[in-house]
Amino acid sequence: MAEKPLDIIHKSIEEAVLIELKGGREFRGTLKGYDIHMNLVLKDAEELVNGEVVRNFGYVVIRGDSVVLISPNIR
Amino acid sequence: MAEKPLDIIHKSIEEAVLIELKGGREFRGTLKGYDIHMNLVLKDAEELVNGEVVRNFGYVVIRGDSVVLISPNIR
Amino acid sequence: MAEKPLDIIHKSIEEAVLIELKGGREFRGTLKGYDIHMNLVLKDAEELVNGEVVRNFGYVVIRGDSVVLISPNIR
Amino acid sequence: MAEKPLDIIHKSIEEAVLIELKGGREFRGTLKGYDIHMNLVLKDAEELVNGEVVRNFGYVVIRGDSVVLISPNIR
Amino acid sequence: MAEKPLDIIHKSIEEAVLIELKGGREFRGTLKGYDIHMNLVLKDAEELVNGEVVRNFGYVVIRGDSVVLISPNIR
Amino acid sequence: MAEKPLDIIHKSIEEAVLIELKGGREFRGTLKGYDIHMNLVLKDAEELVNGEVVRNFGYVVIRGDSVVLISPNIR
Amino acid sequence: MAEKPLDIIHKSIEEAVLIELKGGREFRGTLKGYDIHMNLVLKDAEELVNGEVVRNFGYVVIRGDSVVLISPNIR
Secondary structure (H helix, E strand, O other), X not given: OEOOHHHHHHHOOOOEEXXXXXXXXXXXXXXXXXXXXXXXXXXXXXXXXXOEEEEEXXXXXXXXXXXXXXXXXXX | OEOOHHHHHHHOOOOEEEEEEXXXXXXXXXXXXXXXXXXXXXXXXXXXXXXXXXXXEEEEEEOHHHEEXXXXXXX | OEOOXXXXXXXXXXXXXXXXXXXXXXXXXXXXXXXXXXXXXXXXXXXXEOOEEEEEEEEEEEOHHHEEEEEEOOO | OEOOHHXXXXXXXXOEEEEEEOOOOEEEEXXXXXXXXXXXXXEEEEEEEOOEEEEEEEEEEXXXXXXXXXXXXXX | OEOOXXXXXXXXXXOEEEEEEOOOOEEEEEEXXXXXXXXXXXXXXXXXXXXXXXXXXXXXXXXXXXEEEEEEOOO | OEOOHXXXXXXXXXXXXXXXXXXXXXXXXXXXXXXXXXXXXXXXEEEEEOOEEEEEEEEEEEOHHHEEEEEEOOO | OEOOHHHHHHHOOOOEEEEEEOOOOEEEEEXXXXXXXXXXXXXXXXXXXXXXXXXXXXXXXXXXXXXXEEEEOOO
16 A cells, blocks of 8 residues: 555654645644544644634644645655 | 653643534533544533624533534643 | 534533534433434524524434534533 | 333334424324334325325335434334 | 344345335336345336425335435335 | 335446535436445546536546435336 | 546546636646545646646645646547
8 A cells, every 4th residue: 555644644743734725724733643533633723714724722732634735744 | 752742632621622623613611521533522512603792502512523622721 | 533523412412502403503402312414403403593592392313413512501 | 221212112002193304294094013213104194294194105114313203103 | 123124125026125225216117126235226216305206116126334324115 | 115216326337427516416426335334436427407507527426425316227 | 437536537647737726726747646535646736827837746645625627638
């Protein structure tokens, strides 16, 4: 399976990530953790709607069920 | 998996949390319990719509299936 | 897990509860039973839409899949 | 778990029941059977929309996935 | 469980059935097979929208996930 | 279970099939493979919207979760 | 099962693929990995809406739950 999705997520721990949820909302922050359901933990996160920051979170747990995509900064 | 989502939730027991549900509703209250489905128990909770308190609950059990995110007050 | 969601529900047996379903409908009645899927049994239940009673049920089984929250009267 | 949801359904076999589906449609008929997914079998059933009978079924199997609530005639 | 839903479906093999899908579409045809997910096989099937035949199928496999109800011709 | 749904799909390998997805989109092509989730592989497939070909695919894997029905050409 | 869906995906590793998500969004990029839930990893990906590139991603993990179809470039 080459580079498994969860391995890519694992490598992104402590890195900046972009998370997109169903309905088009986005979160940017430092990935602190995850589990096999793709539930995610972000630190120092900001929520963006249409590219504008609308809220800040010190810590936020996002349910995997709501997640559409995760983009890490690795290249 | 670094800081697992359920560990973050566990650490927030007896702390103030913000819960967001599908459809944009929010609840604030003291987290009293949870389970692996992310079903949550809040005490002295208030429901907010567009930032306004619309209802108060002594105790409320929220089904994990409806939860989008949980933000604890830890930093 | 402190106070597990199903334990809170269990403690509410024979007590008055408020149930909210997806779509915003509410039921009030005496909780008679439940199972691990959060399927619920209410007795002498009334359904409310926008706070108005629209129907009464002697007994009603509500599928957990439709449930958003359960608020018992314990404090 | 006191009166389990499936026990209440079991006790309603051969009794008149009201079934409500997602989207607000209702069925009334004699409950002939069920399974653990809450798939249901009704006999001599009528479908109601806004309280009006719109169709009759000799036998009908309803998928549990569509069911919101079941109200038996026991009190 | 008296007459289990899948038993009723099993008895309807080679019989005419009415299938209703989510969104209100209907299929009529001869039931040729099924499985535990309520995936169904119909032969010589017609699709109806608002009671009008809109399409014919020699054979069609319908995913159980889309099925709301199945009405066999047994009485 | 007479003619099981997956057996009908299996018999359609290398045959022309019509696939309908949620939302009413259709695909026609040669069925090359499937799995128990009803994920499907089509070759030389065309996508149709309202009966008009809108796209062509050399190979396409369709997730079973999106599939409503599969109609093979066997009679 | 002839050419299983996941085998087709496996053969597309390091190849250009087109991914379509629920709601009609598309991604094009190099497939780097996948898992049995059809979670996918794309590299050098572009997101298209109505055929126009709207965003670029160095790496992106797409949740299988959002995926409708995957079209590899093999013929």
